[in-house]
Amino acid sequence: MTTAAMTEKMREGRGFIAALDQSGGSTPKALRQYGIADDAWKTEDEMFDLMHAMRARIMTAPAFTGEKVIGAILFEQTMDRMVDGMPTATYLWQKRGVVPFLKIDKGLEAEADGVQLMKPIPGLEALLARARAAGIFGTKERSVISAAHPGGIKAIVAQQFALGAQVAAAGLMPILEPEVTISIPDKAEAEAILRDALLEALDALPQDRQVMLKLSLPSVDNFFAPLVDHPRVLRVVALSGGHARDAANAILARNRGVIASFSRALSEGLSAQQSDAAFNATLAEAIEGIWSASVGG
Known part of the structure; x- marks a missing residue:
């Protein structure tokens, strides 16, 4: 088991936790914010396929590594799926150095x-x-x-x-x-x-x-x-709670020892219509800002 190494990363890691755990009720809104309209899917399975594609695009982006993203919270279906040909949690830890968590509440x-x-x-x-x-x-x-x-x-x-x-x-x-x-x-x-x-x-x-x-x-x-x-x-980690990313980062930076665990604030500005270069650049900018606020507080 890698529990000891993961514990050390959580205790000492200079970075933040990405919340990639939108579930049933919040998924349509997350997809709309990502530029995917409600009529793009007909069944719940199709909806979650689209959501997983978004999450996989984030997790495989060049900036999404354990250097600044020390953990990621997953939805159960995300845990059960694959990223780049590997089970998601295995991919995160072995390929990215990111500690995987699972959302377990049911609403x-x-x-x-x-x-x-x-x-x-x-x-x-x-x-x-x-x-x-x-x-x-x-x-x-x-x-x-x-x-x-x-x-x-x-x-x-x-x-x-x-x-x-x-x-x-x-x-x-x-x-x-x-x-x-x-x-x-x-x-x-x-x-x-x-x-x-x-x-x-x-x-x-x-x-x-x-x-x-x-x-x-x-x-x-x-x-x-x-x-x-x-x-x-x-x-101790903090949720953005509806604050826009810049506002959330500003508050976070003033709080010693608290790091981010942002969801919507992390994906702010990302779009399914972006080229890979534009998507990766937007995500890298978001990660840099959230990381800076997390380690500077």
Whole structure:
């Protein structure tokens, strides 16, 4: 196994994580942003074929290497497919030096107490075993906070850490993602409640266990520094959350120890209609900007 080498890359790597994990509900929007209209596909399989072609084009681009992209989060179908004739996770690690992660959540419950918990994940143990066999290093699981509701946020954190324990038991590294919606009026208050709940849960972890955290860019610079410095945290990464790339990079650069895990902000400006030269140049510029913000913070 290459777990030790991947762990070291995640701990010490100077770079960011690419989020290439758009799933069913977000895929049509991602394809539209990439210049592929809804009438270009008729079935879900055709839709995911188009999405995989986009992801493969990104992963095989010259700038997409472990020098600046230290990890990539994959959708389950992406893990199960091939890139350049190799299983995706194998290609990423062996050919690009990029640590592969897998999105495992199956969407969100209806909002209650200002939050959306994760839906149940049928067949979780089998999925985790399959991911580990495929060479996946860790998982990512997302829930959403839409109000500064202490009870709701504590429920989010409890669910995230319970799932993280299952992931760790399967030999994988969990990325816990309790996303705070960036447009809510009480975002700073929600972040304060979340940080306290995360610190309490981290303090309760066994000494030999670590998790990663994926959080919305904070309202106050370096607000997550206690999480960055916590011994149970391997790495803190940030989602762009709807910010345009330049705005997200500017905020990220002001936050010490936090690196990017951008999705839409990474693919901003990419188009199916671009020549390979134009596509690769646009992606290289995006990677350079996100990398600079990640390593300079």
